[in-house]
Amino acid sequence: MTDQDILSICNRAELPSPSFIVHRGLLQNNLDLLGDVQNRSGGKIILALKGFAMFSTFPQIRQTLCGTTASSMAEAQLGFDEFGGEVHTYFVAYRKEEIRQLSQQAHHISINSLSQWLQFKEIALSAENKASYGLRINPEYSEVETAIYNPCRIGTRFGITASQLDGVDLSGIDGLHFHSMCEQNSDTLQRTLEQVEAKFGKYLHQMKWLNMGGGHHITRPDYDVDLLVQLIKHMRETYQLKVYLEPGEAVALNTGFLVASVLDIFQSGDRQLAILDTSASAHMPDVLEMPYRPEIIGGGEANEKKYTYELGGHTCLAGDIIGQWSFDQPLEIGSRLVFTDMAHYSMVKTTTFNGVQLPSIASYFPAEDKIEVSRSYGYEDYKSRLS
Numbered sequence: 001m002t003d004q005d006i007l008s009i010c011n012r013a014e015l016p017s018p019s020f021i022v023h024r025g026l027l028q029n030n031l032d033l034l035g036d037v038q039n040r041s042g043g044k045i046i047l048a049l050k051g052f053a054m055f056s057t058f059p060q061i062r063q064t065l066c067g068t069t070a071s072s073m074a075e076a077q078l079g080f081d082e083f084g085g086e087v088h089t090y091f092v093a094y095r096k097e098e099i100r101q102l103s104q105q106a107h108h109i110s111i112n113s114l115s116q117w118l119q120f121k122e123i124a125l126s127a128e129n130k131a132s133y134g135l136r137i138n139p140e141y142s143e144v145e146t147a148i149y150n151p152c153r154i155g156t157r158f159g160i161t162a163s164q165l166d167g168v169d170l171s172g173i174d175g176l177h178f179h180s181m182c183e184q185n186s187d188t189l190q191r192t193l194e195q196v197e198a199k200f201g202k203y204l205h206q207m208k209w210l211n212m213g214g215g216h217h218i219t220r221p222d223y224d225v226d227l228l229v230q231l232i233k234h235m236r237e238t239y240q241l242k243v244y245l246e247p248g249e250a251v252a253l254n255t256g257f258l259v260a261s262v263l264d265i266f267q268s269g270d271r272q273l274a275i276l277d278t279s280a281s282a283h284m285p286d287v288l289e290m291p292y293r294p295e296i297i298g299g300g301e302a303n304e305k306k307y308t309y310e311l312g313g314h315t316c317l318a319g320d321i322i323g324q325w326s327f328d329q330p331l332e333i334g335s336r337l338v339f340t341d342m343a344h345y346s347m348v349k350t351t352t353f354n355g356v357q358l359p360s361i362a363s364y365f366p367a368e369d370k371i372e373v374s375r376s377y378g379y380e381d382y383k384s385r386l387s
């Protein structure tokens with residue numbers, strides 16, 4: 001699959017602009033790798049809906065992954081209705097009615113704090129409960145340097161520390177859950193597990209399962225899969241546990257594109273601006289939040305190629321700037337640009353801010369060389385979120 005192949009798919013008239021398009025062959029490559037990890041390690045991988053929730057792909061993903069994990073009732077419902085299989089939940093805070101309902105339906109329920117556990121223990125221990133309960137632990141070790149993505153920072157909202165757990169009665173608890181990584185390789189997991197074992201090893205012997213969260217960048221080319229397999233086996237065998245991973249990003253990594261068109265080109269101050277029918281603020285908020293510079297097929301750094309533009313969104317936010325890119329050919333009104341790696345997080349984070357149209361959602365099926373547009377948006381989608 002060359003850049004040229006992707007461009008020719010994204011330039012087809014049947015694909016509206018703007019659109020997110022997921023290449024189902026690339027998605028399958030990721031799933032094959034995740035399936036291989038499961039087979040070799042005996043661990044289980046579930047999809048974190050927070051990162052990727054394009055449910056038209058679920059029948060395909062379900063062939064490899066056994067379930068989903070949800071961080072809200074809406075995500076849990078999507079897991080039950082559209083994915084099937086196991087539904088795991090971890091909410092930062094549950095309402096009591098939510099726990100009552102989930103204890104009838106969910107497979108695993110991970111609780112964030114001892115205070116929530118005390119509130120819900122009675123439901124968990126009642127004869128009607130069908131779910132397996134776990135506690136989210138805070139290993140107090142994370143290699144994530146960006147504060148907004150570091151779940152172990154001082155004052156974190158996430159998880160129970162080893163000292164808080166000291167002396168606590170764990171009857172009713174079957175598992176432990178930690179999530180302290182972001183876009184990391186298995187060497188980070190190795191160092192994290194050393195901390196988890198040192199601090200929580202004595203509890204793990206009494207548990208049935210361990211959920212090692214997300215942030216495993218398994219489908220990235222330089223990821224050390226052999227080490228991951230070895231670490232999962234080590235935890236399974238040492239503590240006689242079922243081991244789960246719940247990546248979001250790794251499932252959809254490098255499988256999707258955001259296709260946008262140039263609406264206007266003009267000079268402003270010292271730069272040539274191109275206004276697109278997409279927006280950093282409404283369609284790619286991580287560009288501003290993280291912040292990061294996405295890749296554009298055929299686009300270089302500013303001034304690297306002959307024609308440089310500052311690409312701006314079409315909202316009225318002054319800072320709705322995607323960044324500067326250069327191209328071999330000048331852009332024209334109507335030119336399409338293809339932003340890479342936009343399947344995960346971007347699609348779940350879009351908003352109707354400024355009333356700008358949401359990107360359509362599409363798939364490309366390589367076997368039939370076919371584009372299927374599964375969703376397009378209009379005025380009603382904007383209006384229905386307001387009253």
Ligand SMILES: *Cc1c(COP(=O)(O)O)cnc(C)c1O
Binds near residue numbers: 182247
């Ligand atoms: C965000 C999140 C995930 C998924 O993380 P990725 O970086 O997308 O793999 C998994 N588990 C929990 C608890 C999360 O908050």
